[in-house]
Amino acid sequence: MKESVFTVTYNAAIAENTFRLRLEGDTGAVEKPGQFVNISVENGFLRRPISVCDRDERSLTLIYRAVGRGTRWLSERHAGDALDLLTGLGNGFDLTTAGEKPLLLGGGVGTAPLFWLARRLCAAGAEPFAALGFRTGAEVFYEEEFRALGCRVAIATEDGSRGTKGFVTDIMPEAYSEVFACGPLPMLRAVSHELRTGAQFSLEERMGCGFGACMGCTCETKAGAKRVCKDGPVFRREELPW
Amino acid sequence: MVNTKVELCGITLDNPVIAASGTFGYGYEFAEIYDINCLGTFSFKGTTFEPRFGNPTPRIAEANAGMLNAVGLQNPGVERVIAEELPKLARVFHKPVMANVSGFSVEEYAEVCRRLDGEAQIGWLEVNISCPNVHGGGMSFGTDPKLAAEVTRTVKAVTTKPVIMKLSPNAADIAEVAKACEEAGADAISLINTLLGMRIDLAKRRPVLANTTGGLSGPAVFPVALRMVWQTSHAVSIPVIGIGGVSSAEDVIEMMLAGATAVEVGAANLVRPTACRDIIDALPATMARYNIDSLSEITGGAKEWEKM
Numbered sequence: 001m002k003e004s005v006f007t008v009t010y011n012a013a014i015a016e017n018t019f020r021l022r023l024e025g026d027t028g029a030v031e032k033p034g035q036f037v038n039i040s041v042e043n044g045f046l047r048r049p050i051s052v053c054d055r056d057e058r059s060l061t062l063i064y065r066a067v068g069r070g071t072r073w074l075s076e077r078h079a080g081d082a083l084d085l086l087t088g089l090g091n092g093f094d095l096t097t098a099g100e101k102p103l104l105l106g107g108g109v110g111t112a113p114l115f116w117l118a119r120r121l122c123a124a125g126a127e128p129f130a131a132l133g134f135r136t137g138a139e140v141f142y143e144e145e146f147r148a149l150g151c152r153v154a155i156a157t158e159d160g161s162r163g164t165k166g167f168v169t170d171i172m173p174e175a176y177s178e179v180f181a182c183g184p185l186p187m188l189r190a191v192s193h194e195l196r197t198g199a200q201f202s203l204e205e206r207m208g209c210g211f212g213a214c215m216g217c218t219c220e221t222k223a224g225a226k227r228v229c230k231d232g233p234v235f236r237r238e239e240l241p242w
Numbered sequence: 243m244v245n246t247k248v249e250l251c252g253i254t255l256d257n258p259v260i261a262a263s264g265t266f267g268y269g270y271e272f273a274e275i276y277d278i279n280c281l282g283t284f285s286f287k288g289t290t291f292e293p294r295f296g297n298p299t300p301r302i303a304e305a306n307a308g309m310l311n312a313v314g315l316q317n318p319g320v321e322r323v324i325a326e327e328l329p330k331l332a333r334v335f336h337k338p339v340m341a342n343v344s345g346f347s348v349e350e351y352a353e354v355c356r357r358l359d360g361e362a363q364i365g366w367l368e369v370n371i372s373c374p375n376v377h378g379g380g381m382s383f384g385t386d387p388k389l390a391a392e393v394t395r396t397v398k399a400v401t402t403k404p405v406i407m408k409l410s411p412n413a414a415d416i417a418e419v420a421k422a423c424e425e426a427g428a429d430a431i432s433l434i435n436t437l438l439g440m441r442i443d444l445a446k447r448r449p450v451l452a453n454t455t456g457g458l459s460g461p462a463v464f465p466v467a468l469r470m471v472w473q474t475s476h477a478v479s480i481p482v483i484g485i486g487g488v489s490s491a492e493d494v495i496e497m498m499l500a501g502a503t504a505v506e507v508g509a510a511n512l513v514r515p516t517a518c519r520d521i522i523d524a525l526p527a528t529m530a531r532y533n534i535d536s537l538s539e540i541t542g543g544a545k546e547w548e549k550m
Contacts (some may be wrong), residue, residue, distance in 0.1 A: 001515070003275070003515060003516065029477055040513065045305065045307055045376070045461075046302070046512070046513060047513055068304075147401045153287075206301070208311060208512050209511070209515075211271050213265060213515075214265060214302070216299075216301055216311060218296060218301075218313075224318075225316060230380070
């Protein structure tokens with residue numbers, strides 16, 4: 001974990017209510033796809049945890065939905081503005097067990113952390129399949145970006161306005177190696193019931209601190225209570241009680 | 243050269259800044275980013291006899307200038323705290339530490355304290371009779387002077403360590419509870435625990451917290467805490483530790499002027515992990531600005547306005 005100030009270089013809507021934020025600063029603590037940052041917002045007390053969508057030596061890309069007061073404030077930041085971040089939070093995905101044909105399942109804004117993961121997997125010679133689910137076509141983002149990395153991509157929307165009508169479970173391919181999933185809890189549970197392979201699930205929970213101190217975001221695992229922010233957010237399927 | 247040292251129940255603290263229970267874990271998350279030995283001390287996560295998961299999530303909510311929590315005393319239970327957490331804590335913190343104890347019966351408080359009594363690094367027992375997020379325990383002991391006195395007496399009988407009773411602002415008269423604890427043998431009082439609060443999600447039309455209610459902490463509660471430290475320190479002669487929304491060196495001094503011997507910093511740790519260190523670093527210059535040579539001399543130093 002590291003606390004440091006980043007500078008906004010880009011912040012604009014890329015889909016309905018969905019924003020892409022690029023930040024320049026010290027990215028040294030951000031080591032693995034699936035980790036997140038915790039951003040201080042001027043009009044809120046608690047920081048806002050947001051997963052890392054992509055990273056390089058000098059910059060971070062974050063994708064977030066403006067759903068409350070804090071994220072709306074964030075959506076109004078401009079290039080040149082400074083933001084205080086805690087970086088390098090969470091355990092991140094374990095890429096070593098991904099296999100040759102990893103399946104990436106994204107639900108809504110949960111798609112974001114899968115992008116850096118996909119880039120890393122492609123660079124390692126894997127052929128990821130990205131099955132991305134959204135509520136409606138206007139909320140779809142990064143379909144082309146995933147394709148440009150070399151992924152096969154399928155889209156599902158709940159209202160059928162784009163891609164297949166339904167959920168990510170309706171667009172999963174027949175064969176895959178390991179599954180990496182990030183999205184709302186009902187989606188992850190549904191996915192878990194469909195699978196016969198190993199899987200890593202990135203969980204979401206309301207957080208206080210984001211670094212393991214407050215015990216706010218605890219989840220139940222087979223090995224007892226774990227902190228989503230510190231012991232997770234990524235848990236292996238066999239660790240979870242469902 | 244200013245002097246930041248204070249004495250708490252016979253143990254000297256390098257400074258009055260104590261990281262508050264429930265916001266500092268067992269110290270090691272913070273030790274990753276700074277040397278926590280700069281602290282006066284810290285109070286580790288509330289310990290019960292049995293392991294506890296706590297309340298269902300979501301159990302954190304945002305508030306203006308603060309936050310609500312309904313964690314509900316998640317902890318691995320006293321045996322694992324002793325076997326696993328304290329040895330790890332000892333690697334990153336080398337001063338006497340404060341053990342925070344909670345329970346659901348007078349006997350449970352006593353049993354947890356009895357087990358912690360043998361741990362050499364524990365300097366004080368902070369007995370939490372003020373958790374607003376559990377049923378049938380916690381706060382129910384802290385809102386009734388008779389029950390508070392009973393817990394105090396029982397705990398004092400099983401330990402030689404100083405006993406600090408942590409009180410609830412949700413009591414009808416917190417000074418009365420403090421007096422009852424003092425008479426029952428408490429060595430110090432700490433206050434305040436969180437104030438019972440609630441938020442509603444407008445879109446979902448239901449409480450934000452799965453527990454419906456939670457405890458409010460953060461800068462929003464500072465004036466309330468300060469007022470209660472003032473009232474309590476005038477009512478008892480044992481030391482009072484001021485807790486509630488402290489986030490700056492100025493807040494530390496204000497709490498001490500109100501009557502606090504030492505100060506706990508809670509919610510600030512969660513939003514700025516270096517909060518305690520930053521406050522400690524700022525103390526000497528802030529003391530100089532207000533002509534304070536020695537912090538231990540300012541406790542209760544605020545005087546009432548003279549009546550016209």
